[in-house]
Amino acid sequence: MSTVRGARERARIEVTAAIKDEAKKQLMAEGAAKLSLRAVARELGMASSALYRYFPSRDELLTALIVDAYDSVGESAEAAHRTARAEAATHVARWIAVTRAVREWALAHPHEYALIYGSPVPGYTAPQATIGPASRVGLVLIAVVADAYRTDGLALPPLADDLRAEADRMVAEFAPGLPPQAATPLIAAWSQLFGLISFEVFGQFHRVVEDREAFFREAVTELARTVGLLGGGAARRPAGTAGP
Amino acid sequence: MSTVRGARERARIEVTAAIKDEAKKQLMAEGAAKLSLRAVARELGMASSALYRYFPSRDELLTALIVDAYDSVGESAEAAHRTARAEAATHVARWIAVTRAVREWALAHPHEYALIYGSPVPGYTAPQATIGPASRVGLVLIAVVADAYRTDGLALPPLADDLRAEADRMVAEFAPGLPPQAATPLIAAWSQLFGLISFEVFGQFHRVVEDREAFFREAVTELARTVGLLGGGAARRPAGTAGP
DNA sequence: CCAATAACAAGAGCACTGCTCTTGATTTTG
DNA sequence: CAAAATCAAGAGCAGTGCTCTTGTTATTGG
Numbered sequence: 001m002s003t004v005r006g007a008r009e010r011a012r013i014e015v016t017a018a019i020k021d022e023a024k025k026q027l028m029a030e031g032a033a034k035l036s037l038r039a040v041a042r043e044l045g046m047a048s049s050a051l052y053r054y055f056p057s058r059d060e061l062l063t064a065l066i067v068d069a070y071d072s073v074g075e076s077a078e079a080a081h082r083t084a085r086a087e088a089a090t091h092v093a094r095w096i097a098v099t100r101a102v103r104e105w106a107l108a109h110p111h112e113y114a115l116i117y118g119s120p121v122p123g124y125t126a127p128q129a130t131i132g133p134a135s136r137v138g139l140v141l142i143a144v145v146a147d148a149y150r151t152d153g154l155a156l157p158p159l160a161d162d163l164r165a166e167a168d169r170m171v172a173e174f175a176p177g178l179p180p181q182a183a184t185p186l187i188a189a190w191s192q193l194f195g196l197i198s199f200e201v202f203g204q205f206h207r208v209v210e211d212r213e214a215f216f217r218e219a220v221t222e223l224a225r226t227v228g229l230l231g232g233g234a235a236r237r238p239a240g241t242a243g244p
Numbered sequence: 245m246s247t248v249r250g251a252r253e254r255a256r257i258e259v260t261a262a263i264k265d266e267a268k269k270q271l272m273a274e275g276a277a278k279l280s281l282r283a284v285a286r287e288l289g290m291a292s293s294a295l296y297r298y299f300p301s302r303d304e305l306l307t308a309l310i311v312d313a314y315d316s317v318g319e320s321a322e323a324a325h326r327t328a329r330a331e332a333a334t335h336v337a338r339w340i341a342v343t344r345a346v347r348e349w350a351l352a353h354p355h356e357y358a359l360i361y362g363s364p365v366p367g368y369t370a371p372q373a374t375i376g377p378a379s380r381v382g383l384v385l386i387a388v389v390a391d392a393y394r395t396d397g398l399a400l401p402p403l404a405d406d407l408r409a410e411a412d413r414m415v416a417e418f419a420p421g422l423p424p425q426a427a428t429p430l431i432a433a434w435s436q437l438f439g440l441i442s443f444e445v446f447g448q449f450h451r452v453v454e455d456r457e458a459f460f461r462e463a464v465t466e467l468a469r470t471v472g473l474l475g476g477g478a479a480r481r482p483a484g485t486a487g488p
Numbered sequence: 489c490c491a492a493t494a495a496c497a498a499g500a501g502c503a504c505t506g507c508t509c510t511t512g513a514t515t516t517t518g
Numbered sequence: 519c520a521a522a523a524t525c526a527a528g529a530g531c532a533g534t535g536c537t538c539t540t541g542t543t544a545t546t547g548g
Contacts, residue, residue: 008515008524032363033277037506047527049508058506119276119362120446134448162458169454187453188440188463195439196432202364204378209431210413214406219432222470252495252544282534291498293537302535 016054018044020068023061031111032062062115063127069112074136076105081140091148092224098140099193099220106197113201117194135174138190142175145186145227149178154228156181182228189223196220260298262288264312267305275355276306306359307371313356318380320349325384335392336468342384343437343464350441357445361438379418382434386419389430389471393422398472400425426472433467440464 022040037058041048055061080101084094106113116134120126126134148154159167159181170183178186196219199205200212209215224230266284281302285292299305324345328338350357360378364370370378392398403411403425414427422430440463443449444456453459468474 006516012524036504038504048506049528050526052507053525114363117442117446119358126447126450131451160458160462163455163462166453166455166459170452174452184459184462185466187449187459188466191443191448192436192439192463195436195442198361198439198442199435202361203370204435205431206370207375208414208418209410211407211410214404215410215428215431218404218407218428219436222429222432226466226470250545256495280534281536292535293499294497296536297496 012054019051019054019061020064023065024068027065027111027115028109032115035062037061063129065112066116066127066130067133069109069116070130070133070136072109072112073102073105073116074133074140076101077137077140081143085147091144091152092221092229094144094147095141095224095227095229096217096220098144099223100216102137102193103197103200103216106201110201113197117198118202138174141190141193141227142178142186145182145229146175146178148229149182154179154182155230156185156228185227189227192223193220256298263295263298263305264308267309268312271309271355271359272353276359279306281305307373309356310360310374311377313353313360314374314377314380316353316356317346317349317360318377318384320345321381321384325387329391335388335396336465336473338388338391339385339468339471339473340461340464342388343467344460346381346437347441347444347460350445354445357441361442362446382418385434385437385471386422386430389426389473390419390422392473393426398423398426399474400429400472429471433471436467437464 019040022043023035026035026039026043035058037051037055038048041051055064077098080097081094084097089097106117145154156179163184164180167180167183170187171178171180175183175186196216200209200216205212221230263284266287267279270279270283270287279302281295281299282292284305285295299308321342324341325338328341333341350361389398400423407428408424411424411427414431415422415424419427419430440460444453444460449456465474
């Protein structure tokens with residue numbers, strides 16, 4: 001189905017791409033709220049009504065941009081993982097490299113980030129087409145931990161009883177081969193990573209965190225510990241700083 | 245300045261409250277994107293132009309709702325803290341109670357939550373009026389850890405060198421009396437808490453996490469560990485689950 | 489007490505928006 | 519080559535935020 005049948009079909013995918021490109025430009029410049037179908041059409045020199053032949057509604061256009069954004073950040077994470085693996089970096093270093101790549105993508109594309117990890121703009125339920133691309137970053141994080149498990153094992157606390165079934169299901173579904181203890185810490189770290197990034201991108205760290213690079217590195221290193229990496233490192237908990 | 249001068253002033257605060265109430269109703273029902281000044285005016289039986297005597301723009305109305313939302317979730321967190329303290333709960337139990345209260349508020353008010361912890365809707369920078377209410381939840385978390393520090397001390401890893409100055413500034417500014425090692429773990433846990441909640445509220449856990457209560461409890465217990473609570477508990481890191 | 493002043497409500501109107509329907513031109517297909 | 523599908527464009531609808539103008543109240547100073 002990769003052959004283009006005629007001039008019409010060729011023009012169609014070309015115009016579709018042009019619409020998405022212009023929409024991305026407006027998204028980058030002004031954010032999702034200000035994205036206007038009429039403005040896109042105006043910039044492309046066509047009637048606004050003609051645009052509905054390519055995207056049946058504004059929400060459908062936004063969904064296409066959402067998928068592209070998920071793919072973009074997923075690609076960044078995967079690229080960082082590839083290079084870290086090629087450099088034979090430690091598993092913690094790979095974890096940090098991947099999370100750093102996600103953070104840097106978010107800072108470079110704040111509006112796209114807000115589109116996919118901020119408030120869901122169109123309706124409530126994410127369209128089916130987004131769930132695949134949406135999981136790419138999570139899969140990379142799983143891969144890092146799975147690699148570490150295979151070579152060094154993981155340092156993890158025992159599994160809570162009431163999460164046994166949940167954890168078994170999770171590893172069976174998303175991370176075959178990982179021990180069940182790794183499941184909930186991994187999912188938690190995944191969401192917490194985006195908590196760190198969201199607070200930075202959305203300005204919640206304004207006048208709170210200044211050296212954000214160092215702060216982030218420290219936070220994700222701790223996150224690496226909670227998913228079982230860094231188990232054989234230095235003593236985790238030195239004698240507590242005693243109270244008064 | 246609490247005395248109401250005349251019928252005019254009394255009517256003014258009454259109408260202002262009515263506008264905010266109706267706006268909150270629409271926000272709750274449809275979300276921030278669908279909130280319409282004209283619809284609010286229509287529902288209140290007044291002309292849309294009359295509304296501009298009370299709020300100079302739609303964004304100003306939204307800002308008022310943002311402040312109220314921050315106050316609402318802050319109040320929930322503070323109430324949970326008060327009752328946990330009154331019951332002489334352990335510090336970890338207090339931590340869990342506060343985080344649970346925030347989560348439950350978020351699940352009960354998803355649109356308000358999205359308004360304050362999702363993508364920033366109006367412009368880019370948060371108005372000055374929001375920074376005070378916005379910090380209330382964070383202050384409660386700090387209070388929990390500060391109490392624990394005073395009575396039991398905290399179990400924290402040593403401070404990284406490149407975060408020394410940052411940590412000193414943080415504790416001086418937001419958490420006087422806390423040791424500098426507590427600063428960055430606390431800020432990180434604060435943002436990560438909202439990562440957990442955002443993923444649940446925004447549907448990212450759909451078909452990933454099923455038993456969300458148990459998962460959340462486990463995740464915030466781990467978060468309690470990273471901020472230094474639970475230091476004297478069971479062994480943190482048992483022998484790793486060895487790899488193949 | 490009454491006029492000057494300020495605050496108010498309402499209406500009309502502007503420039504937008506998403507979206508639909510109809511009309512006419514173009515391309516693909518039987 | 520004719521029939522059918524696809525496309526572009528215009529007009530139009532209902533809705534939005536916001537402004538300006540015109541009256542109408544309530545508060546205030548002389």
